Amino acid sequence: MMLSVFPVLLSLVTAYVSARIPDGRLHANMPPMPLMPFEPVSNSVTHAKTGASMPPLNTTYYFDQLVDHTNPSLGTFKQRYWMDWEYYEPGGPILMFTPGENNAENYTMYLTNGSIFGMIAQQEKGATVLFEHRFFGFSNPYPDLSVASLKYLTIQQAIDDLAYFAETVKLPMPGGDNVIPDKAPWVLLGGSYSGALPSFVKVNKPDVFWAGYASSAVVQSIVDFWEYFDSVRRFMPQNCSADVQAVVQHFDQVFTSGNQSAITALKDAYGMKDVSHLDDVAGALRNNLWDWQKLSPLSGPGSLFFQFCDALEVKDGKNAPASGWGVEHAVNAWGTYFKNTYMNLLCGDVDVATCIGTYNASASVYTDTAVNNAARSWQWIVCNEMGFFQDAAPAGMPSIVSQLIQPVASDMACSLLCHAFASPPVPNVQKTNEAYHGWDVKVDRLFFANGKRDPWRGATVSADSHTVASTPSQPIVVSDGFHFSELRAAAGDVDPTIKNVQTQALSYMHTWMEEWRNIQGGK
Structure with missing residues (x-):
């Protein structure tokens, strides 16, 4: 008997209201949803302190990303990103996130304080960066999704993308050529699969991102x-x-x-x-x-x-x-x-x-x-x-x-x-969990936010089958919500348990940014 494993690809235009499937797309497995898109009120932005006009939120930028981080001789490809620095002041953090498994261009609202990401940026006077995951949208090393191309789509390559961007990018904002991780605190954020990436990155490359925010993060592969x-x-x-x-x-x-x-x-x-x-x-x-x-x-x-x-x-x-x-x-x-x-x-x-x-x-x-x-x-x-x-x-x-x-x-x-999987084509989840520690992750300055009614909770650090302790360096806060419910700022206005998650996230992020400033001040 065959098990269908294809995700429903839901329409960005209808923001997941409809389950309509385009021709040729099958109905089987629902992925851990990429961050749910929602439209900004306006793409026009002015700086909060100076009032200076800024590029529209939907301005697309391009970064020369390595095709293969293990073999730089293969060259680079254009990886898309977007950003907002309306609250940024020198010394503030750079908050970087990806919607994960989807075209990123519809997610610019997450750059603003309509999301918890933007709320953190506003509080800490930081800038937000929306980064398109390799092989999604139009951030592709090669002009097709053939097996020969997709062999460069791995979790490790995605982790390496995030780190290489942070360590080498010159951001298109005032002072953007002087904010690499040893000069400014970088925070990696995400929800669902992209929420697992902060955990994976903090395990694999602990010295790049000062802090992380992992919402409904599916850290345990199953x-x-x-x-x-x-x-x-x-x-x-x-x-x-x-x-x-x-x-x-x-x-x-x-x-x-x-x-x-x-x-x-x-x-x-x-x-x-x-x-x-x-x-x-x-x-x-x-x-x-x-x-x-x-x-x-x-x-x-x-x-x-x-x-x-x-x-x-x-x-x-x-x-x-x-x-x-x-x-x-x-x-x-x-x-x-x-x-x-x-x-x-x-x-x-x-x-x-x-x-x-x-x-x-x-x-x-x-x-x-x-x-x-x-x-x-x-x-x-x-x-x-x-x-x-x-x-x-x-x-x-x-x-x-x-x-x-x-x-x-x-x-x-x-x-x-x-057409080219090794036999048998079973996901090597043991290798994934060993590499990135799954439920057993223990790192510094990583905030986990989960929802009690999230169907993906069993793959998160709040799974019923696996007890993970919440600590000051790796706090775990659970709301009564669903899948990454707390990412929308407005959700906190209708559910006090979600407001509590948002409030605690802001508090922990402020504490961790103060730690960075104290360390920098002591140098």
């Missing part, structure tokens, strides 16, 4: 990441959870029964009659559950996840009890919603078999090597180094995902995607 959906199960509305479990069990019973007429009828009820492989059909149901990842304290009651639960749990104007309405109603209600409403969001004009199916080796998701294809670039990292296959809970445990969705020793999807 192949069989069934905990993702188990977290959703535990925190979603209880009646919805009960009915989803009942429906999933019904699918498993029918799909393993050998009764072809019952199998066809169930597929047709969900609009997937033409999808050949039963694990593709069962796997497609995860899309409604992945919508949990898009929730934030700023989400309204009309968000896609709660639309889905309402479709199952509201009947004749009444809400279901905690035990749900039961399997018969839930199977019919979910089918009606999925077929008549959600399928259009998921697939648009793409035929269902192409949209849902994962076995066609000639599908464009496997064969399209054009640049600016975040799904392909991210999947390369997944298949080689990080894993995160989101599947059913172990047998005998409650599960909101079909037991047909299981990790396998040799993942065909990775082979189809890149």
Whole structure:
């Protein structure tokens, strides 16, 4: 049985409101989301102290980055970045971040005090730098995403990019030629995969960045990441959870029964009659559950996840009890919603078999090597180094995902995607965790922010399965939020637990910047 492992690539234009998948992009694994983009009120900027006009926020700059940090003779490529120094004063920190697994040009709002990054910059009179990750967007060493090109996409090369930039860049701002890490404190920040990078960098290159900020940081690479959906199960509305479990069990019973007429009828009820492989059909149901990842304290009651639960749990104007309405109603209600409403969001004009199916080796998701294809670039990292296959809970445990969705020793999807993996193509998560210490990271001046309802929490230092102590040099602060909820400044206005995370982050960063100033003053 094949395990689908392709991320849903959500539209930046709709800021993750829709789960629509463009032609050839498959539905399988949701990545640790890149920082959620949100638009600045204006790209116009003036310096907070002098009032001088500054370049617009969306001004793109280019840095000559090494193609291969182990072989500089291969030359350089143009790596894109953006920056804002509206609060900067000499001696202030340089705050650097990347959205990670996506085109970075839609993330300029994170340069401003609409985000916690900009709030830190404002407090400490620093500058912010938005940096595009290699092989995402248009920061590509080569003009395609072929296997020959992607061999230069590794976590270590990404770490080396960040350090080489900090150590050699001449920033396009007043005094920007005199702010390398031995002359100014640099802070590396991020959320999700990009939130893991501050941890990885502090382990691998401890002397480059003075401090780090890691939001919902997936520091522990895991192949069989069934905990993702188990977290959703535990925190979603209880009646919805009960009915989803009942429906999933019904699918498993029918799909393993050998009764072809019952199998066809169930597929047709969900609009997937033409999808050949039963694990593709069962796997497609995860899309409604992945919508949990898009929730934030700023989400309204009309968000896609709660639309889905309402479709199952509201009947004749009444809400279901905690035990749900039961399997018969839930199977019919979910089918009606999925077929008549959600399928259009998921697939648009793409035929269902192409949209849902994962076995066609000639599908464009496997064969399209054009640049600016975040799904392909991210999947390369997944298949080689990080894993995160989101599947059913172990047998005998409650599960909101079909037991047909299981990790396998040799993942065909990775082979189809890149055609050149070593055998077996299983992510070498042990190597990744040993290199960057995973849950066991112990470094100085690294702030971890996590959310109790984050489905990725099991891969963070706040995982239930692994106890990591919070210390003054490596504090861990947990809100009631979701995935990197505290990054939006406005989220603190609606959730006091998120405000607490933001307040503590600002306090720790101020303390660590004072430590830098004291050390510099003593030299």
